[in-house]
Amino acid sequence: MGPKKVLVGVTGGIAAYKAADLVSRLVKQGIQVQVIMTENAARFISPLTFEALSGRPVWLDEFSTAGGLSVPHVQLAGEADLFVIVPATANTVAKLAWGMADNLLSAVALVYNKTLLIAPAMNTNMYHHPALQENLKILKSRGVCVIEPDSGRLACGATGPGKLAPVEEIVALVQWHLFQPKKLLGKKVVVTAGGTRENIDPVRYIGNRSSGKMGFALAQAAWLRGAEVVLIAGPVGLTPPSQVAFYPVESAREMREVVLQHYDEAHIVVKAAAVADYRVVDPGTQKIKKREQDLELVLTKNPDILRELGEKKRHQVLVGFAAETEELLDNAQEKLVKKNLDLIVANDVTRQDAGFNVDTNEVTLLFPDGRQELLPLMSKEALAHRIFEVIESLPRFQRFND
């Protein structure tokens, strides 16, 4: 199977320049991008930019023979796995709704019979106009995915809806539509990520080195595989995937509360967070001042969230992580049994290229039947998908489909 092929249509709006960022991001993900522009789009941004970014000639003119295609609108439509129009002008939206084919882009859209995504962007009054709204309704009713514009200050000076949706969101939606199979469709997945913080006083805390990268990769992978995702994370410097329900928390006790709120409805819970085992008994209400003598902090045990989930487990598939610095597999095995898990992901956090704050990980998966599977070093994204592949193959998960 070769790379996925995406047609990017660019029309004549102010946001046309943002399509360059989209093309660049898609190409970086190994997607083969073919750009089609309207003649008006080429007044806003040069086709040369897209040719350089996509590494392919840009199609503008239906009647040109320069690209070596005899019937371009049919051949371009036939080759693509997905067609995304960014930005989609009010004019082009109207053409799509009414089946007009008076330029290459609209002709391709009429031939194209797979997934079509459009990201409208325009002046707020244009966006609110009943004609435009009717046209969007028609397109949605035909299965076109309309990526709703954001609200904000527009180039024309007006403030309101009409601003192109963030490019990250468009990229994510393209990925979602390309990703198959969707084995988690209809399933709710709860993921915890990052490290918790336990206050010493209002300005200091006890924390840990978890970056949240693994948990965020798991949330993104679950979403791409079709799940409704709840991501509960301690303070991390990462932007959550736009399509997941995101709950930022600080302490272990806050994390427990939010996890329990979602537990009954969850099909799968993956606890990748590094939760503090202890908290300060009596945190200062004011900043603790420096004194001559040493300072002693008394710590008390935090609730063991994973253990509690294991005890309350009914239908859920429960997956834990074991981040260890010694006797990795023995400790992970003990945790798997003690906490009634269906799978544990063990990683040695003393390694430079695995565990905390790096983009790669090398882990061993341990199963309740004693099986162990050592996975090779891979990106956290790839590992997240591998973990869900394994979860999807567990008999406990497959019961959901019986």
Ligand SMILES: Cc1cc2nc3c(=O)[nH]c(=O)nc-3n(C[C@H](O)[C@H](O)[C@H](O)COP(=O)(O)O)c2cc1C
């Ligand atoms: C400076 C300028 C900015 C424009 N921005 C937009 C826009 O953001 N959205 C839109 O729908 N139309 C916008 N238009 C109007 C479109 O360019 C016009 O409707 C054109 O016919 C669209 O052609 P196309 O859909 O074939 O690309 C703009 C026009 C100008 C002159």
